Amino acid sequence: MNSVSTPSEAHTSFRIDRKLQAAPARVFAAWSRAEAKQAWFSCHEDWRDAGYALDFRVGGSEYNEVGDGDGLAHVFRAHFLDIVPDRRIVYAYELLLGERRISVSLVTVAFQPDAGGTLMSFTEQVVFLDGYTDNGERREGTEVGLDKLGAWLVSPSADAVVG
């Protein structure tokens, strides 16, 4: 629970589309295997890893914690709601800065085959909590992560992880 004195909620959503040079099965694996996900899922290379766990199934969860330059813990906790192999993942997630929950989101990631590659859409429906001001950073940070995914998928190091 939050214990802030002035609760408030701001709802928004954004969508990011990417053309990826890998087949849908490989892209899906990059989202569903812990070793792969950890290789690309971060927007700040210099932050300290403080914990990761993935239980990829409907009803399962994902946990990622990093410490920023000031030592503040950034906690991502997701709950998987729908999975269609090689095609779609839907999850809810919360983001905490220290003890403060700054947002709760519903994310849909969908994969479509396209000329040997994949058209991937990432849609986030989000509620920012208690006056947290995003200023577009959520979308920007997500774009950084998805750029890393695109680069990682065509890297030699990906072959050993997602075939």
Place this chain on the structure above:
Amino acid sequence: MNSVSTPSEAHTSFRIDRKLQAAPARVFAAWSRAEAKQAWFSCHEDWRDAGYALDFRVGGSEYNEVGDGDGLAHVFRAHFLDIVPDRRIVYAYELLLGERRISVSLVTVAFQPDAGGTLMSFTEQVVFLDGYTDNGERREGTEVGLDKLGAWLVSPSADAVVG
């Protein structure tokens, strides 16, 4: 997991506001106590109850199953993501018709004191799955449920349940 042959996703959202003749603590209790929730949370009085469970806490879940006139099971399964007592509830939920998951949603219910009563906002950010056509029924069904909540809150039977 779904096993449909043509996965698709349609994102939308809606918001419903209600002025309720009960203080926020009483309205919050109507959402957070099993006996109260079951008294108003349905849009079809004639459908058969087939199971209810509520574990109201962050990380907890809610389950409601009813059978419609044709015997088809309608399953609501929620996962609580944020709770501020008397003030806010955020949960993700899925809706299944039989084995088919037709939607996944993020819901924010917020309560503000207002002249002895409560201003309640209900915001649903939803993704409809695999060609399911809603035609506005989700919003209409929700309005029916919230009308029932408003009537129940001022009824004598509520006093024993939510004080």
